């Protein structure tokens with residue numbers, strides 16, 4: 001019963017929310033993201049003595065220094081985001097109750113792992129100097145638990161982030177499946193809707209809501225790796241290849257359940273990196289748009 005409910009929860013739509021919007025550029029760059037510095041260079045050619053009368057070159061460069069807080073960085077999606085961020089030279093802090101994961105990895109050593117519950121977090125310690133917050137908080141359980149972790153936990157985080165003056169909030173939500181509205185009343189979806197609304201209202205010009213379908217990759221459970229990609233990857237290829245033929249069917253109630261392609265955890269992670277780096281990237285993003293955004297930064 002629980003798993004059936006969970007399945008329905010993963011697949012129900014969020015149709016009452018604002019539809020996908022491609023953004024316009026926000027008014028200005030947040031102050032703490034841009035750091036200007038000047039470099040004064042002196043050179044000496046081979047065989048020419050540097051007698052300190054050599055000409056100097058003044059260079060002024062714009063350098064973005066990013067610092068991302070990943071809420072749930074120890075989880076399946078969160079750890080992929082931390083890893084991708086580290087690979088792009090972004091400073092990363094993770095907050096989760098379990099803190100640092102036990103598996104090894106050079107990227108693991110480069111993340112600042114903070115143990116704590118989002119409801120009782122010391123935000124002064126976590127958010128200082130951050131340029132963006134990414135939330136992967138969400139999950140299944142009883143109705144109350146799902147409302148709490150998918151909804152209230154994210155609302156708490158959005159408000160703390162906004163109050164602290166952090167310029168960007170990125171939420172991992174879920175695909176808007178075309179299911180009948182009576183299936184939408186689960187705590188999972190009411191929670192997700194609440195969280196999305198909070199992000200979009202508090203961050204109208206920079207908030208990002210990613211709506212992936214089923215996410216595949218290597219999920220770690222109790223020290224073991226579940227290779228969800230063995231099924232997810234070929235399924236994604238087949239569904240993406242046949243999308244032109246099957247698209248009209250997606251509008252029929254419940255058909256989207258079968259037809260929405262899964263998305264790799266790395267694509268979700270790189271779409272987040274794109275969101276962190278690109279100030280023109282905000283609003284709600286579909287599965288297709290997540291893949292496009294990921295492709296921009298993956299190379």
Ligand SMILES: NC(=O)c1ccc[n+]([C@@H]2O[C@H](COP(=O)([O-])OP(=O)(O)OC[C@H]3O[C@@H](n4cnc5c(N)ncnc54)[C@H](OP(=O)(O)O)[C@@H]3O)[C@@H](O)[C@H]2O)c1
Nearest residue numbers: 072074075076077096097098117118136137138172214215
């Ligand atoms: N996996 C999918 O196929 C899929 C598909 C669509 C959307 N999504 C969404 O993507 C998000 C991430 O999913 P996931 O599969 O990566 O979930 P996950 O593996 O369960 O990760 C959730 C993370 O949140 C942390 N967390 C939970 N409660 C917390 C609290 N009170 N305070 C601080 N941290 C807390 C967990 O760590 P601790 O337990 O140690 O605190 C964990 O690091 C979720 O919002 C999910 O709804 C997932």
